[in-house]
Amino acid sequence: MSTESSKRSQKSEVRSQNKRTAAIFYITDNGFKLAQEIRKLYPDARVFKFKADAVSKSWGENNALIFLMASGIVVRTIAPLIKDKKTDPAVVVLDEKGRYAVSLLSGHLGGANGLAKEIAAFLKGEAVITTASDVQGKVSLDLWAKDNDLYIEDFEKLKKLSSKIVNGKKIKVWPDHTIKVPDEFITVDSAKGAELIISHKLVKSNALFLRPKTLITGIGCNRGTSAAEIENTIKKVLLKEKLSFHSIRNLATIDIKKDEKGLTGFAGENKLDIKFFSKEELNSAVSTFDLARSKTVEAATGAMAVAEPAALLSAGSDKLLVPKQKIGNVTVAVAIRKSEVRSQKSEKQNPSLVTRHPSLFIVGTGPGNIEHITPSAQEAIRRSDVIVGYGTYLDLVPELIKGKEVVSTGMTKEVDRCRKAVELALQGKTVAVISGGDPGIYAMAGLVFEMIRAEEQKSKRAKETPPCSSPCQGEDRRGQTSALLRFGTSALSVEVIPGISALNACAARLGAPLMHDFASISLSDRLTPWEVIEKRLEAAAAADFVIALYNPKSKGRQEHINRAQEIILKHRSPDTPVGIVKGAMRENEEIVITDLKNMLSHDIDMQTTVIIGNSKTFVWNNRIITPRGYEKKIQ
Ligand code: SAH
Numbered sequence: 001m002s003t004e005s006s007k008r009s010q011k012s013e014v015r016s017q018n019k020r021t022a023a024i025f026y027i028t029d030n031g032f033k034l035a036q037e038i039r040k041l042y043p044d045a046r047v048f049k050f051k052a053d054a055v056s057k058s059w060g061e062n063n064a065l066i067f068l069m070a071s072g073i074v075v076r077t078i079a080p081l082i083k084d085k086k087t088d089p090a091v092v093v094l095d096e097k098g099r100y101a102v103s104l105l106s107g108h109l110g111g112a113n114g115l116a117k118e119i120a121a122f123l124k125g126e127a128v129i130t131t132a133s134d135v136q137g138k139v140s141l142d143l144w145a146k147d148n149d150l151y152i153e154d155f156e157k158l159k160k161l162s163s164k165i166v167n168g169k170k171i172k173v174w175p176d177h178t179i180k181v182p183d184e185f186i187t188v189d190s191a192k193g194a195e196l197i198i199s200h201k202l203v204k205s206n207a208l209f210l211r212p213k214t215l216i217t218g219i220g221c222n223r224g225t226s227a228a229e230i231e232n233t234i235k236k237v238l239l240k241e242k243l244s245f246h247s248i249r250n251l252a253t254i255d256i257k258k259d260e261k262g263l264t265g266f267a268g269e270n271k272l273d274i275k276f277f278s279k280e281e282l283n284s285a286v287s288t289f290d291l292a293r294s295k296t297v298e299a300a301t302g303a304m305a306v307a308e309p310a311a312l313l314s315a316g317s318d319k320l321l322v323p324k325q326k327i328g329n330v331t332v333a334v335a336i337r338k339s340e341v342r343s344q345k346s347e348k349q350n351p352s353l354v355t356r357h358p359s360l361f362i363v364g365t366g367p368g369n370i371e372h373i374t375p376s377a378q379e380a381i382r383r384s385d386v387i388v389g390y391g392t393y394l395d396l397v398p399e400l401i402k403g404k405e406v407v408s409t410g411m412t413k414e415v416d417r418c419r420k421a422v423e424l425a426l427q428g429k430t431v432a433v434i435s436g437g438d439p440g441i442y443a444m445a446g447l448v449f450e451m452i453r454a455e456e457q458k459s460k461r462a463k464e465t466p467p468c469s470s471p472c473q474g475e476d477r478r479g480q481t482s483a484l485l486r487f488g489t490s491a492l493s494v495e496v497i498p499g500i501s502a503l504n505a506c507a508a509r510l511g512a513p514l515m516h517d518f519a520s521i522s523l524s525d526r527l528t529p530w531e532v533i534e535k536r537l538e539a540a541a542a543a544d545f546v547i548a549l550y551n552p553k554s555k556g557r558q559e560h561i562n563r564a565q566e567i568i569l570k571h572r573s574p575d576t577p578v579g580i581v582k583g584a585m586r587e588n589e590e591i592v593i594t595d596l597k598n599m600l601s602h603d604i605d606m607q608t609t610v611i612i613g614n615s616k617t618f619v620w621n622n623r624i625i626t627p628r629g630y631e632k633k634i635q
Pocket residue numbers: 367368435436437438439440441442443500501502503505506549550551552581582583584585586605606607608609610
């Protein structure tokens with residue numbers, strides 16, 4: 001999981017990918033109503049009353065423009081703004097009743113076809129798609145390239161091949177690694193004679209090149225090296241090694257270079273992420289892979305080497321494609337991403353492997369209503385092929401998961417769900433594990449990490465032990481090697497997307513009870529012994545923390561809340577304000593403001609969170625407020 005440590009210091013993957021930012025324009029009252037409806041699907045979309053200058057402003061700022069009006073108005077307004085299908089936003093037009101969603105511009109690369117289909121499905125209308133490949137049910141080359149994260153080198157050649165496809169002909173393709181290709185392609189076994197080449201290698205050919213994002217470039221440089229020198233050196237090394245610059249997935253270096261202007265400038269100009277590693281991580285990779293060490297580098301940075309270990313760590317690989325090369329102030333080393341190495345090796349075993357980096361999102365969907373799911377969480381769900389979660393939470397987000405593969409098991413089967421999610425991600429699918437509230441608070445995030453860690457340890461042990469004939473470590477009960485062990489967990493990119501937890505939602509409903517130090521305690525003893533829970537209740541009550549009680553009562557645990565009240569009453573006045581919120585931000589929401597002595601006369605269940613004030617907490621105008629000490633300042 002070494003790649004993860006750097007990712008955390010980077011922009012989140014969800015955000016750095018083309019996130020949909022939508023603007024909706026309406027003219028009539030019906031249009032306005034429809035805009036509000038569509039916002040349920042894209043809650044972060046902005047809604048504007050139609051005006052030509054608002055449209056021109058949005059053109060550069062949003063990547064999806066949705067118009068609820070006659071298409072003539074739209075065509076006249078956007079005509080002077082249209083530039084290029086690589087950069088123009090998706091434009092979708094709907095009639096004000098939402099019966100038809102017309103994909104007007106940037107159907108493929110801009111995503112208007114997908115957007116029109118998504119909206120039409122949501123409104124139960126019809127998507128109007130006019131791009132030939134879609135009408136004929138044939139693959140669209142540009143979209144296929146985009147979906148597979150392939151850089152298109154020449155749009156003129158792409159156009160020619162696309163028209164060949166829509167005219168019913170097949171195109172000859174040579175991929176240099178395993179990739180699932182559509183029916184319209186015939187795979188040939190060398191670059192010669194191919195019309196389409198999918199490779200990070202520079203080979204002589206008139207074919208169209210699609211460049212997979214497979215290369216990780218490790219960089220070391222002296223302080224103050226310019227962006228131009230870094231760029232020239234990388235290009236020189238890649239050219240010499242016959243590798244495409246467009247196949248660079250990301251750069252990798254030591255964390256003390258976070259403020260290296262030349263490096264960040266070069267990365268920014270070329271829209272490349274930089275993964276940063278600490279000197280400890282780099283040194284451990286130098287020892288593990290027995291890499292060359294430099295005394296000068298060590299004196300300057302504390303790391304025995306930078307470019308080579310950084311490239312390997314970020315690639316999740318154990319072999320360099322290009323060992324380090326130093327030119328002037330810059331050192332460059334290149335590694336291939338592990339998932340690609342894997343797919344090259346395992347071609348025969350598993351022909352359906354795609355080159356996409358396995359991704360697992362652990363997503364918090366907030367307390368209930370779709371409006372309280374963050375845009376990042378929505379995006380992660382939209383981008384996922386498979387959604388894994390508990391039924392109740394899935395029911396709260398029906399629009400977002402429509403049409404996706406859903407893996408759902410009962411509440412107590414978290415471990416099964418989690419294992420399934422990791423397995424599917426390792427098969428190359430993008431998977432979202434969904435939890436209500438925040439995924440890291442009494443939910444799935446910890447379990448996912450614990451499971452990956454355990455599997456990693458198992459895998460290490462299995463490597464150390466010689467093969468055995470009967471089921472042994474790394475094999476499941478049926479004697480099959482688990483996907484985790486076959487592929488290794490370091491190839492997996494895991495990202496936690498936070499959500500609004502019950503305590504945030506309930507506190508907001510009650511007023512401001514959590515303004516001062518608070519403790520959250522779950523009364524569920526399913527995984528924690530009851531004695532430990534009592535101890536924590538006692539300590540939090542004695543220390544005058546505001547206390548948020550999660551899982552306060554279930555059918556099998558009616559008594560715990562009584563015991564909690566008893567313990568807290570030992571330290572706090574019976575008049576202490578207590579807020580009881582059931583189903584916060586859901587349709588069945590109920591809010592009760594009471595006090596410690598009376599709290600048990602109200603309905604408390606598993607959808608409820610109880611917040612108990614501290615010695616200073618007061619009730620005012622039906623709100624619970626815990627003062628923080630501003631009193632003197634406002635009087
Ligand atoms: N990950 C969740 C917590 C899961 S534990 C989060 O961050 O919110 C489940 C408990 O959370 C429930 O028993 C209840 O105490 C609380 N809870 C979850 N959703 C809630 C809601 N909408 N209103 C009130 N309490 C809620």
